[in-house]
Structures are given as structure tokens and as C-alpha cells.
Amino acid sequence: MAVPKRKTSISKKRMRRSHHRISPSNVIEDKKSGEYKLSHHIDLKSGYYNGKKILDI
Numbered sequence: 416m417a418v419p420k421r422k423t424s425i426s427k428k429r430m431r432r433s434h435h436r437i438s439p440s441n442v443i444e445d446k447k448s449g450e451y452k453l454s455h456h457i458d459l460k461s462g463y464y465n466g467k468k469i470l471d472i
Contacts, residue, residue: 443454452458462470
């Protein structure tokens with residue numbers, strides 16, 4: 416059974432976990448309504464996507 420010879424230092428532990436951070440969400444402000452929404456998603460209130468009417472609401 417493999418057993419570590421020495422205790423993992425704080426620095427080494429943090430280097431290993433450096434990519435575990437939470438990435439920021441992709442939120443943008445809508446040009447027409449001024450509300451925040453996820454980019455590359457349809458605005459469900461107005462039905463617009465990329466300046467074009469997609470949904471009839």
C-alpha cells in the first residue's frame with residue numbers, strides 16, 4: 416500500500432487545487448431592456464435573440 420513519505424506542504428496543496436476555482440458566469444446586459452441575462456440565450460421576456468424576434472410572446 417502506497418503511503419506518502421512526507422506531509423504535503425500548504426504551497427503544494429494550493430498549487431494542486433489552483434484550477435478548482437469557480438469560473439465567473441457569462442452574464443451580460445440586454446441592449447433593449449437593460450436587464451441582465453446569460454449570453455447566447457434567448458431573452459424569454461421579449462423573445463429576442465441576437466436582435467431578431469425568435470419567440471412570439
